[in-house]
Amino acid sequence: MEETMSGETMQALMCEKHGPPEDLVLRDMPIPEAGEGEIQIRVHASGLNFPDTLIIQDKYQMKPPLPFSPGGELAGVVTAVGPGVTRFQPGDRVAALTNWGGIAEYAVAPADQTTLVPDSMDLETASIFTLAYGTSHHALKQRANLQDGETVLVLGSSGGVGLSAVEVAKAMGARVIAGASSDEKLTLAKAHGADELVNYAEQDLKDSVKQLAGRQGVDVIYDPVGDKLANPAFRTIAWGGRYLVIGFAGGDIPAVPFNLALVKGASIVGVFWGDFVVRAPNLHLANMNELYAMHADGKLDPHISARYELADAGAAIRSMMERKVTGKVVVRCNSPE
Numbered sequence: 216m217e218e219t220m221s222g223e224t225m226q227a228l229m230c231e232k233h234g235p236p237e238d239l240v241l242r243d244m245p246i247p248e249a250g251e252g253e254i255q256i257r258v259h260a261s262g263l264n265f266p267d268t269l270i271i272q273d274k275y276q277m278k279p280p281l282p283f284s285p286g287g288e289l290a291g292v293v294t295a296v297g298p299g300v301t302r303f304q305p306g307d308r309v310a311a312l313t314n315w316g317g318i319a320e321y322a323v324a325p326a327d328q329t330t331l332v333p334d335s336m337d338l339e340t341a342s343i344f345t346l347a348y349g350t351s352h353h354a355l356k357q358r359a360n361l362q363d364g365e366t367v368l369v370l371g372s373s374g375g376v377g378l379s380a381v382e383v384a385k386a387m388g389a390r391v392i393a394g395a396s397s398d399e400k401l402t403l404a405k406a407h408g409a410d411e412l413v414n415y416a417e418q419d420l421k422d423s424v425k426q427l428a429g430r431q432g433v434d435v436i437y438d439p440v441g442d443k444l445a446n447p448a449f450r451t452i453a454w455g456g457r458y459l460v461i462g463f464a465g466g467d468i469p470a471v472p473f474n475l476a477l478v479k480g481a482s483i484v485g486v487f488w489g490d491f492v493v494r495a496p497n498l499h500l501a502n503m504n505e506l507y508a509m510h511a512d513g514k515l516d517p518h519i520s521a522r523y524e525l526a527d528a529g530a531a532i533r534s535m536m537e538r539k540v541t542g543k544v545v546v547r548c549n550s551p552e
């Protein structure tokens with residue numbers, strides 16, 4: 216394990232002014248040092264997530280001071296630990312959440328938002344695992360209280376969190392109806408366990424899902440898209456159903472009439488996984504251990520559809536903005552361990 220010296224530099228993809236991903240530039244930057252409660256990581260790969268498309272445009276709730284590197288999730292090897300860190304040591308293989316700063320050769324992360332990666336998982340997979348699977352597992356388990364045999368509708372089912380929701384719901388014993396905007400995307404959702412498919416770009420979402428779900432309706436709806444899908448999706452919910460508000464990748468924040476919740480005795484359930492990780496770190500660690508075990512048992516099969524080099528990470532962010540990504544995309548930040 217190579218130690219870094221104070222004052223050494225690294226390469227990082229930098230956002231120097233807010234704007235499109237084409238404005239991001241590769242720069243030599245000082246290697247960040249681990250502060251109190253932090254660890255320094257030689258980044259093997261950085262996993263892209265939807266907030267990376269927003270943070271560079273100053274459209275995300277978190278607003279780091281310029282210049283900064285995007286990249287909220289990564290995996291690599293610990294090179295140094297800051298004061299107060301006892302759970303990690305140099306040489307450990309880890310997956311970490313950083314909010315930003317991850318599309319770089321080195322990054323620092325809070326120790327309590329970092330997990331040890333088991334030998335059963337390679338670091339590239341680890342770089343895309345925590346956020347997507349952590350969100351879907353927390354949403355379905357703690358927020359929806361999903362029960363064996365219930366029906367789940369997943370919108371945006373070939374996307375990062377969507378595809379992980381298909382897999383986690385199946386692993387929890389649910390029947391999954393996957394919705395997506397193309398047959399190609401639905402083929403991927405099917406390969407990852409979906410039982411029924413709805414192409415909502417071509418089919419009427421409400422009618423198609425009602426036909427598949429039958430009189431009972433859908434027990435849990437997992438919605439990372441929002442926009443025009445939320446209203447027809449809500450109309451398929453079962454008595455006592457739970458509508459998981461995950462995100463608004465479609466653009467607009469939908470306004471769903473409250474009477475729909477009343478007549479079905481249904482719940483609209485907000486999911487803010489990032490805050491959950493901070494507020495309940497021990498439960499988050501327990502969730503991640505459960506997910507690592509599910510992966511080791513072959514119940515989860517994370518899908519990486521594209522790999523980019525550090526200098527080309529802007530193109531990776533562009534592909535996500537253009538709705539072209541399926542599963543997850545990684546940026547390779549360093550050569551293998």
Ligand SMILES: NC(=O)c1ccc[n+]([C@@H]2O[C@H](COP(=O)([O-])OP(=O)(O)OC[C@H]3O[C@@H](n4cnc5c(N)ncnc54)[C@H](OP(=O)(O)O)[C@@H]3O)[C@@H](O)[C@H]2O)c1
Pocket residue numbers: 263264265266346350371372373374375376377394395396397400439440460461462463464465466486487488489535536537538540542
């Ligand atoms: N609440 C939480 O704790 C939490 C945690 C993680 C992520 N999220 C949110 O979940 C959402 C999805 O994140 P992700 O990382 O899974 O993104 P992603 O991989 O890009 O997937 C988003 C999906 O949304 C659909 N979509 C519809 N309109 C779109 C548009 N205009 N641009 C891009 N995608 C569009 C696409 O599926 P179709 O083409 O099939 O419609 C796409 O597969 C984001 O809003 C993110 O902020 C929330």
